[in-house]
Amino acid sequence: MDIRHLTYFIEVSRFESFTRAADYLYVTQPTISKMIKNLEEELGVELFDRSRKKLVLTDAGRAIYAKAETIVKASENLKTELDDLIGLQRGHIRIGLPPILDAERVIRILGEFHDLHPHITFELIENGTKRIEEDILKENLDVGIAVLPTEEEEFHTFSFIQEELGVVVPLSHPLANRKRIDLQELEHENFITFNKDFALYERIHDACRQAGFQPKTVSESSQWDFIGKMITSGLGISILPYSVAALLKEEVRVIKVRNPVLDWNVALIWRKNHYLSYATKEWLRFTQERLIENTSD
Structure with a gap:
């Protein structure tokens, strides 16, 4: 029958x-x-x-x-x-965003996508890269933005930001007038970092250990603006992407790091060999296309 x-x-x-x-x-x-x-x-x-x-x-x-x-x-x-x-007349997309990211570009693309598909709804969840990866694997998120590298066997990736990290100090700091600094020179500094949910935490700690010292962390946060306020209050220094340091309204100085040069690579990530809704697949296609256009402009 x-x-x-x-x-x-x-x-x-x-x-x-x-x-x-x-x-x-x-x-x-x-x-x-x-x-x-x-x-x-x-x-x-x-x-x-x-x-x-x-x-x-x-x-x-x-x-x-x-x-x-x-x-x-x-x-x-x-x-x-x-x-x-x-036909994309219905759908809901759950997207993980790291609060360290200047999300203006992503939000603008979301707005453009919404203009084309007004019946698709979004849920934006802020978390560090590790939590975003975990939530995608647990099916709590459909797609995320994360700092690479990530688990290659688990995730597809589309990189759209590559930039260096810089040492961020208050204007009153003895190093504030330096243009470049070796990482080893920060051995005795107090560090303010993102917490362990963020890929940058391990990136910075690994680089410091390679430079011969264990960073002395006096505070951890999940918010870049809190980190900026703590820097200007004299609690310590931080290492941040240049784009994030540029968002700090407080008066700070960003110094180029060498030996080693530190960088970060930000990408869209989504799970391999796993079902994606029509809305999510179309959003990924549209977003990658717009990110490529923005890069070429």
Whole structure:
């Protein structure tokens, strides 16, 4: 039994005629008669009393008719919902964003996408890269923005930001007039860093250990503006991307790091070999396209 069997049965019942139902459904009368006969044989009952001039439903036919209407209607509703999803008339996308990121570019692209697909809704969740990766794997997020490297076997990536990190100090700091600094020279400084949920935490700590010292961390935060305030209050220094340091309204100085040069690479990430909704796939396609255009401008 399939939906066609039930659809043909409903129309024959409605028109009380095989011929008129066949005309309505644009099939031949023998075709619809055969479909009804197959349905009766499968169910083991007669659906119509054929002894009269017009077709009349049997008791079994009347019982099945009510159920058939419900099933066919549900099938039609399901098809409409699928058509809406495929046509991007519905959908919800959950996106993980690191609070360290200047999200203006991403928000602008979201706005452009919303103009094209106003029925797609978004949920933006701020977290560090590690948490974003975990939430994608746990299916709490559909896509995220993260600092590379990430687990290559788990995630597709699309890199769109590559830039250096700089040492951020208050103007009153003895190093404030330096243009460049070796990382080893910061051995005795107090560090203010992002917390352990952020990829930059490990990036900075690993680089310091390679330079021969363990950074002395006096404070951790998940918010770049708090870090800026702590720097200007004299609590310590930090190492931040130049784009993030430029957002600090406080008076600070950014100094280029060498030996080693520190950088970061930011990318869209989404899970490999995993289902993505039509809305998410279209948002990824659109966003990558717009990011490429912005880079080439």
